Amino acid sequence: MGLSLELSQVSKTYNGQVILQDCSWVFEPGLTHVLKGPNGTGKSTLLRVCALLEAPDKGRVNYLAGGRPLALDLELKRRITLLLPNVGVFNTSVFNNVAYGLKIRGFERREIEARVGAILEVVGLADKKRQRALELSTGQSKRLGLARAMVLEPEVLFLDEPTASIDQENSEIIERIILEMQEKKRATIIMVTHDPAQAQRLGDRLLLIKNGRLFPSKA
Amino acid sequence: MDTILQGFISAFKLIIALDPELLKIIWLSIKVSGAALILAFLLGLPLGALLALKRVPLRGLILSLINTGMGLPPVVVGLFVYLLLSRSGPLGFMELLYTPGAMIIAQFILVFPIVTSLSHTAIVNVNPVIRQAAQVLGANPLQEALTVIREARYGIMTGGIAGLGRVTAEVGAVIMVGGNIAGYTRVMTTTIALETDKGNFDLAIALGVILLGLSLLINLVFRALQRLGRTGSGVVLWD
Numbered sequence: 428m429g430l431s432l433e434l435s436q437v438s439k440t441y442n443g444q445v446i447l448q449d450c451s452w453v454f455e456p457g458l459t460h461v462l463k464g465p466n467g468t469g470k471s472t473l474l475r476v477c478a479l480l481e482a483p484d485k486g487r488v489n490y491l492a493g494g495r496p497l498a499l500d501l502e503l504k505r506r507i508t509l510l511l512p513n514v515g516v517f518n519t520s521v522f523n524n525v526a527y528g529l530k531i532r533g534f535e536r537r538e539i540e541a542r543v544g545a546i547l548e549v550v551g552l553a554d555k556k557r558q559r560a561l562e563l564s565t566g567q568s569k570r571l572g573l574a575r576a577m578v579l580e581p582e583v584l585f586l587d588e589p590t591a592s593i594d595q596e597n598s599e600i601i602e603r604i605i606l607e608m609q610e611k612k613r614a615t616i617i618m619v620t621h622d623p624a625q626a627q628r629l630g631d632r633l634l635l636i637k638n639g640r641l642f643p644s645k646a
Numbered sequence: 647m648d649t650i651l652q653g654f655i656s657a658f659k660l661i662i663a664l665d666p667e668l669l670k671i672i673w674l675s676i677k678v679s680g681a682a683l684i685l686a687f688l689l690g691l692p693l694g695a696l697l698a699l700k701r702v703p704l705r706g707l708i709l710s711l712i713n714t715g716m717g718l719p720p721v722v723v724g725l726f727v728y729l730l731l732s733r734s735g736p737l738g739f740m741e742l743l744y745t746p747g748a749m750i751i752a753q754f755i756l757v758f759p760i761v762t763s764l765s766h767t768a769i770v771n772v773n774p775v776i777r778q779a780a781q782v783l784g785a786n787p788l789q790e791a792l793t794v795i796r797e798a799r800y801g802i803m804t805g806g807i808a809g810l811g812r813v814t815a816e817v818g819a820v821i822m823v824g825g826n827i828a829g830y831t832r833v834m835t836t837t838i839a840l841e842t843d844k845g846n847f848d849l850a851i852a853l854g855v856i857l858l859g860l861s862l863l864i865n866l867v868f869r870a871l872q873r874l875g876r877t878g879s880g881v882v883l884w885d
């Protein structure tokens with residue numbers, strides 16, 4: 428079961444402009460929460476604050492395991508991960524990209540090879556294992572990013588527009604992977620999408636961000 | 647024209663015969679310039695990375711000083727190192743003047759700003775999303791910095807090539823602080839200068855050819871490394 432995440436009156440301001448305002452929500456463990464909203468309303472900022480990449484100006488972000496709050500330290504950061512909208516592909520092989528998170532956690536070489544091999548099969552990049560990752564298409568890069576996150580078996584996975592700017596085929600593959608992940612791993616998934624149909628297909632809970640405020644959404 | 651031709655013929659004979667004097671000079675040149683470059687990387691790469699990745703007080707001023715250092719005239723460096731290491735100088739007690747150690751110090755001063763500045767430029771130009779990617783994948787601050795430096799590796803290597811080119815071709819500083827002592831501090835460039843003065847063009851041309859060949863070899867190796875990085879044909883599964 429994934430971790431649960433509680434936001435308590437989170438606010439964030441950039442250059443005097445309010446991006447997030449008193450956002451409070453409980454992201455229940457094991458569910459997929461989909462954030463919708465027009466461009467520039469603070470969706471990505473909210474994900475970054477939740478993923479502990481940025482601290483809120485006001486309010487609190489709490490992670491809980493079995494109802495007990497966790498320290499916001501590196502150990503916790505290694506239990507969560509975020510798929511960035513621009514994946515940030517490292518200039519090395521596909522294998523090394525996916526193995527990165529495991530290597531920095533000190534996993535054994537044999538286990539890394541097994542886990543990376545298995546995840547590359549899932550995302551359909553097994554035949555590109557030795558290829559230079561920067562040569563992948565945009566859609567393949569997104570799948571690589573997803574593999575890089577999934578191989579860590581995160582308890583909370585943030586997805587910032589995982590199917591934006593990619594073709595239908597890659598989009599379907601990524602959706603299928605997310606659905607499989609929900610079924611098998613029961614991680615807490617918090618994703619941003621502009622596609623209402625995708626939000627309906629993937630989301631257990633739908634949320635709307637408007638003018639920096641967070642609301643529940645029915646559709 | 648005959649002198650030049652004769653010089654080239656004699657030079658190739660020296661090279662083919664692996665003349666011991668020639669080999670000694672080449673080896674010392676490699677040792678001095680190699681040590682200066684390694685020292686410059688040991689200090690310059692962390693400094694360049696620090697200036698690129700952290701908010702350091704007076705960063706602009708430090709960078710301006712380093713960039714100015716890239717254009718330091720070798721004879722001026724030679725003069726200052728000479729004054730520092732001469733018997734009456736503040737570091738005279740170390741008795742380094744006219745030793746390979748003094749030559750390494752002089753070359754280090756010349757190459758350090760190049761390595762630092764080009765490392766800084768290479769690291770600062772890495773796409774910020776790389777750093778974020780390292781963060782979201784659980785890197786600690788050191789791992790994060792190393793990941794960004796790794797992404798900048800080809801730019802950093804270019805700094806190495808530029809630095810090595812400067813010190814291997816440099817003559818003013820090493821002749822002032824090394825003294826061009828036969829068998830002890832005589833390197834390729836100082837020998838070329840000396841032998842030309844003496845009218846002994848064979849050894850000078852031989853060393854000139856070797857110096858050029860060495861530069862070509864270094865550039866070929868770095869270009870090969872860069873090509874490997876671009877194509878990924880090295881199949882670097884573990885690195």
